[in-house]
Amino acid sequence: MTTQQDQHLDLWAGTEAVLFDLDGVLTPTATVHELAWRRLFEGYLDEVGAGPAYEDGDYFDHIDGKPRFDGVRDFLASRGIVLPEGPLDDSPENASVHGLGNRKNRIFTSIIENEGVEPFAGSVRFIAEAKSRGLRVAIVSSSRNAPAVLRAAGLADEFGVVVDGAAAAAEGLPGKPDPATYERAAELLGTPASACVVIEDAVSGVQAGAAGGFRAVVGIDRGAGRGALLEAGATVVVQDLDELL
Structure with a gap:
């Protein structure tokens, strides 16, 4: 991965699962x-x-x-x-x-x-596209409020695997920027890290994805800054997931 400029990313080829952060990626709860x-x-x-x-x-x-x-x-x-x-x-x-x-x-x-909370429209479309292609999906969030936010946003039924702050604490998993929670989500999905794409808006989350040997890390710039996300290890940085459709 480069820290200087975005690489070209063929998102779908070779990808079996997408691991989403929640706050700032799917919902504006950040x-x-x-x-x-x-x-x-x-x-x-x-x-x-x-x-x-x-x-x-x-x-x-x-x-x-x-x-x-x-x-x-x-x-x-x-x-x-x-x-x-x-x-x-x-x-x-x-x-x-x-x-x-x-x-x-x-x-x-x-x-x-x-x-209440309204999910990002582009993210909702991206989830639908990923699932239509047969990709597995999971939520990896540091927040202990992830299930409540998913319910409020109408997204609870989209994700069978949710590794949130409460799950991490219960299993003794270190938080981001350690990749452990993302690795656990991949394990629960039965997918090797090398076939998973991580999607994050936080520098610490991008660092976690970059450290975990995942296929790619998509950074969404909701305020952290494109340069900071690239420096943290993002493969590509977008403003909205619509750009990847």
């Missing part, structure tokens, strides 16, 4: 996650009087694509803040890694429940 993280950390930094203030770049630099609690740890580390882990089900009111992570989840869930 923007909802970004908003929820902003509200979480703006509120927390204000509570403790710490700085510097939360900025736009913090999401992509420290949080995007990572398991929720890793995002909490990494953002806090960027501010020189260390908190106790707390129990996994710690109260959202508590100042712990798990407490803040659960607070973020509460904010995200509230936004989804009140506003």
